[in-house]
Structure formats: structure tokens, C-alpha cells
Amino acid sequence: MMSDCSASDSGKKTLKAVAIIGSGGRLGGSLAMRWGGRFRLELYPKSLLDLKDLDAVVRCVEKSEASWVVNCAAMTRLEVCEREPELAFAVNARAPAVLGKVCERLGKRLVHFSTDYVFDGRKASPYSEEDAPNPLSTYAKSKLEGERNVLEADGGHFVFRVSWVFGPGRTAFPDEIIQKSLRGETLRVAFDKWSSPTSAFDVGDFLGMLIERDEQVGGLYHVCNSGGCSWVEYAEATLEIASELLLPLKTRQVYPVSLEELGFLSAPRPPYSVLSTSKVERLFGVRMRGWREALGEYLREFYGRKEEGGMS
Numbered sequence: 001m002m003s004d005c006s007a008s009d010s011g012k013k014t015l016k017a018v019a020i021i022g023s024g025g026r027l028g029g030s031l032a033m034r035w036g037g038r039f040r041l042e043l044y045p046k047s048l049l050d051l052k053d054l055d056a057v058v059r060c061v062e063k064s065e066a067s068w069v070v071n072c073a074a075m076t077r078l079e080v081c082e083r084e085p086e087l088a089f090a091v092n093a094r095a096p097a098v099l100g101k102v103c104e105r106l107g108k109r110l111v112h113f114s115t116d117y118v119f120d121g122r123k124a125s126p127y128s129e130e131d132a133p134n135p136l137s138t139y140a141k142s143k144l145e146g147e148r149n150v151l152e153a154d155g156g157h158f159v160f161r162v163s164w165v166f167g168p169g170r171t172a173f174p175d176e177i178i179q180k181s182l183r184g185e186t187l188r189v190a191f192d193k194w195s196s197p198t199s200a201f202d203v204g205d206f207l208g209m210l211i212e213r214d215e216q217v218g219g220l221y222h223v224c225n226s227g228g229c230s231w232v233e234y235a236e237a238t239l240e241i242a243s244e245l246l247l248p249l250k251t252r253q254v255y256p257v258s259l260e261e262l263g264f265l266s267a268p269r270p271p272y273s274v275l276s277t278s279k280v281e282r283l284f285g286v287r288m289r290g291w292r293e294a295l296g297e298y299l300r301e302f303y304g305r306k307e308e309g310g311m312s
């Protein structure tokens with residue numbers, strides 16, 4: 001299927017059609033890579049579908065052949081959201097509302113992504129879906145409104161809260177640590193912020209399973225790798241695995257600093273936002289593997305030596 005607003009890997013008519021909105025981003029790009037050959041993908045990067053244009057959103061979903069629409073698009077840069085709140089709410093809250101309604105009207109299932117940042121970070125144990133959100137930033141407020149709008153549409157839609165996503169779609173924290181270390185830069189990393197690293201490929205495998213079986217139980221879920229860590233632990237684990245892969249790292253020491261000392265993150269962020277995965281594990285009978293295992297697999301696949309099948 002080729003519509004005026006989609007690019008499709010056509011010719012695989014027997015596969016279930018899935019639309020990915022925001023396919024140019026970290027998560028959307030990773031899902032597109034993971035699902036090639038598994039689904040017939042309609043890819044909508046921002047250049048083909050801008051969520052600010054709500055009429056275009058409706059037209060696009062109406063023309064789409066996909067029975068599942070996966071919305072990975074969002075304004076994700078917190079500092080930009082603080083500067084442009086109108087735009088943040090348009091993209092992160094109003095567009096998901098329209099997506100939810102149009103999908104519901106057409107009998108399509110919507111999967112929308114939200115964030116651990118809906119919480120204020122005052123808890124000291126993993127957040128469950130039952131915990132009350134208290135968003136601190138414009139980004140987080142707009143994302144919370146977006147997830148509520150999607151669930152209100154009553155189409156059996158899914159909202160997945162993810163956090164600290166890594167994957168090949170776009171550079172993420174572990175890639176930055178490796179690049180800085182390869183260049184010999186000092187690694188100053190925050191010790192006072194904890195969350196749950198999330199493998200985009202693991203999200204894709206879990207969601208792919210739900211799509212394949214046309215899962216009817218929608219709702220709000222925390223979907224990330226299990227266990228939580230601080231940014232320092234995340235950086236140290238990355239360097240450890242990169243060392244095992246014999247990457248020519250020049251700096252191997254992580255210097256723990258406070259988030260405040262880092263200085264460049266001006267929008268408020270929750271200090272602790274580790275997510276509990278027990279709801280998805282209980283309801284869907286899956287095990288969300290630990291973040292170290294998932295990180296190791298990603299780094300081996302994309303940084304391992306060519307003769308071992310890696311990319312670089």
C-alpha cells in the first residue's frame with residue numbers, strides 16, 4: 001500500500017500491516033528495524049506526517065491499511081518543551097487524542113508511548129501503574145495528558161510507559177558514553193538519578209507478540225527491562241561491556257557528579273523513576289529480562305567485531 005503520506009515495504013501482502021508514526025526516532029526507528037519481515041510496515045517519519053496537523057493525522061489513519069497504529073512520535077526534549085509548551089501539548093497530548101478517536105472509529109488498535117517522567121520521583125521503590133502521577137515538567141504534563149486522552153478513547157488501546165530507551169534507531173546514553181570514551185573525553189555522569197533502561201528491541205518483541213495475537217486487553221503498562229540503576233551504574237555497565245568487546249576505549253573512569261553539577265539539564269526531572277514490570281509479567285505471562293542482559297546484547301550486536309556479525 002502506498003498512500004500520499006506513507007512509505008511502505010510493499011509486496012508482502014500476507015503479513016499483518018502495522019503503521020509506525022515517528023519512525024525516524026529512536027524507538028520508532030528501532031521498531032522498524034526489528035519488525036522488518038515480521039509485519040508489513042507503513043512508516044511515517046515526521047517529514048511525512050507532522051502531528052501538529054491534526055487533519056493530516058486523521059487522513060493518514062483513514063488511508064492506512066494497518067490494523068495496528070504504533071505512535072512513537074513525541075516532542076521528547078524537555079528543555080524545548082519548557083520553551084514551547086503550546087507545541088508540546090499539541091504534539092504530546094492533542095495529537096494522541098485525535099489518534100485515539102480516529103483509531104477507535106475505524107476499529108484499529110493504537111499503541112501509544114508515555115514516560116516514567118509522569119512521576120515526581122519521591123518514591124524509593126519501583127513505580128507501578130497504580131501509583132499516582134505528579135508530573136514536574138511541561139514535557140511530563142503533556143505526556144500525561146496524552147496517555148489519558150488515548151485511554152479515554154475506549155478503543156482497547158495500549159499506553160506503554162518506557163524509560164531510558166536504547167536501540168539502533170538513534171544515539172542514546174550508552175552510545176554517547178562509548179563515543180565519548182573512544183574520543184578520550186572525561187565521563188562526568190549523574191549519580192543521583194535512577195531509572196529503568198529499556199531495550200527498544202525488547203519492547204518490539206513484546207509488542208510484536210501482542211500484535212500477532214491481536215491482543216484484546218488494552219490499558220496502561222510499564223514496559224521496560226527489569227531492575228533499575230543510576231546513570232553512573234548504567235555508564236559503568238556500558239564501559240564494562242564495551243571493554244569485553246575490545247573497543248579501543250580511551251577513558252574508562254566514570255566521575256560521579258550530581259545532576260545539578262552537570263548544569264545543562266534545566267527542566268525538572270524526577271530523581272527516581274524506576275518502573276515495576278510486574279503488571280505486564282502477570283497479565284501477559286512474559287519475563288522482562290534485566291537491563292544488563294539487554295544492554296549487553298545490544299552492544300554486542302551493534303559494536304561487536306564485524307567477523308562476529310556486528311556492524312562496526
Ligand SMILES: NC(=O)c1ccc[n+]([C@@H]2O[C@H](COP(=O)([O-])OP(=O)(O)OC[C@H]3O[C@@H](n4cnc5c(N)ncnc54)[C@H](OP(=O)(O)O)[C@@H]3O)[C@@H](O)[C@H]2O)c1
Binds near residue numbers: 091165
Ligand atoms: N528515549 C527515552 O529514553 C524515552 C523515555 C521515556 C519515554 N519515551 C517515550 O518514548 C516515545 C519514543 O521516544 P524516542 O526515544 O523514540 O524519542 P525521539 O528519538 O525523540 O523520537 C521522537 C520522534 O518524534 C518525532 N516528532 C517530533 N515532533 C513531531 C511532530 N510534530 N510530528 C511528528 N513527529 C514528530 C521526532 O522527529 P524529529 O527528531 O525530526 O523532531 C522523532 O523522530 C515517546 O513517546 C517518548 O515520550 C522515551
